[in-house]
Amino acid sequence: MRGLSPRESEWLLDRAAAARRVVVLSGAGMSAESGVPTFRQAQTGLWERFDPTMLATPDAWEADRPLVWAWYAWRLGLVRGVHPNAGHTALAAWGRKARVDIVTQNVDDLHERAGSQVLAHLHGSLRAFRCEACAAPYDGPIEVPAEPVERLDPPRCPDCRAAIRPGVVWFGEMLPSGAFDGAVDALLEADLVLVVGTSGLVHPAAGLPDIARGHGVPVVEVNPQETPLSAGVDLSWRITAAVGLPTLVDRLIEP
Ligand SMILES: NC(=O)c1ccc[n+]([C@@H]2O[C@H](COP(=O)([O-])OP(=O)(O)OC[C@H]3O[C@@H](n4cnc5c(N)ncnc54)[C@H](O)[C@@H]3O)[C@@H](O)[C@H]2O)c1
Ligand SMILES: [Zn+2]
Structure with a gap:
């Protein structure tokens, strides 16, 4: 072979x-x-200025939830569009x-x-979302913008109003x-x-x-x-x- x-x-x-x-x-x-793209490959378009290994962290989420959310919404759209x-x-x-x-x-x-x-x-999975505070799984609507945007507000938990976060494991998490x-x-x-x-x-x-x-x-x-x-x-x-x-x-x- x-x-x-x-x-x-x-x-x-x-x-x-x-x-x-x-x-x-x-x-x-x-x-x-x-x-x-892998994390070591260059990203294209709007996201090429960002290092994925810096976005996939609890610190990035703490510092700027709309930025991290917009990146995950873009990745969700990307994965939905490929085979x-x-x-x-x-x-x-x-x-x-x-x-x-x-x-x-x-x-x-x-x-x-x-x-x-x-x-x-x-x-974890790009399709799984949960509340960052009470951890309840979220299966409500997820907006995937047609064009990449740099910031997007995450949806709110129907139970406790805290932000919904991606159900992925970030660097440094269990x-x-x-x-x-x-x-x-x-x-x-x-x-x-x-x-x-x-x-x-x-x-x-x-x-x-x-x-x-x-x-x-x-x-x-x-x-x-x-x-x-x-x-x-x-x-x-x-x-x-x-x-x-x-x-x-x-x-x-x-x-
Ligand atoms: N598709 C996805 O779900 C996705 C995409 C990017 C990053 N991640 C996350 O990135 C983290 C990084 O770790 P990692 O080791 O998975 O990825 P990585 O980006 O660190 O490394 C990718 C590896 O794949 C190899 N590679 C590149 N093209 C290949 C091909 N066509 N066939 C076989 N191998 C190829 C590279 O040589 C490299 O060793 C993980 O936590 C993962 O969750 C996931
Ligand atoms: Zn909650």
Whole structure:
């Protein structure tokens, strides 16, 4: 397979074909070929002046709720307007043949829209909103402006009038209860782990591949770039998600 030596291809195909339970750890690179930028890629238009890693924080929210809200409203609109890519679709097809548990850091819903069951959204979801004060889930209307705007007031909680916040995990916040433990449980039962499109910089998610390896589970990285995880995995496949995953899965599934 492209990007691998014949020996590496054989090793990966053997393990993938024999695996009864696969865990996929996905990050922003998984959705890049759908048109959702990663945090390390330059943003375009209105938002190019802002560093996403500075907007996705409790401090940014405290300092300027309308700015942070407008950015999330824009990202929600962006994700609604794109489609799962061939990588998402390949994982969904594999999931109909074997048990494929998806543990994602992504806040988009592209795995679900491709037909996969997502075991854990470690960093929450762009579609989930809650009250910043009483934590009640909010399912009222969300305005997504047709043109990006720099500031937009968040809706108010119907119960306590506090601001509604995105249901995502910001840098420095705790993961949703149960999500990390659920991911660890799945990794310990896995026969193969694929780490797709994550920079390995955001903890605690970045520690998951090592937990798997510590239990003797083979770990394969699918990423066009070297990452801090590369040195610790069994195989680094330098290929993009939408090219590599269909190449692998097509070899596993009989037409
Ligand atoms: N789609 C989304 O939901 C989305 C988008 C941006 C950021 N985020 C958030 O960003 C945080 C940052 O961590 P992260 O590690 O997920 O992302 P990251 O932005 O830190 O790193 C992205 C990684 O993907 C790789 N990559 C780029 N294009 C790729 C492709 N086509 N195929 C495979 N790999 C590719 C890059 O080399 C890089 O290593 C997470 O908390 C996540 O919630 C999510
Ligand atoms: Zn409230």
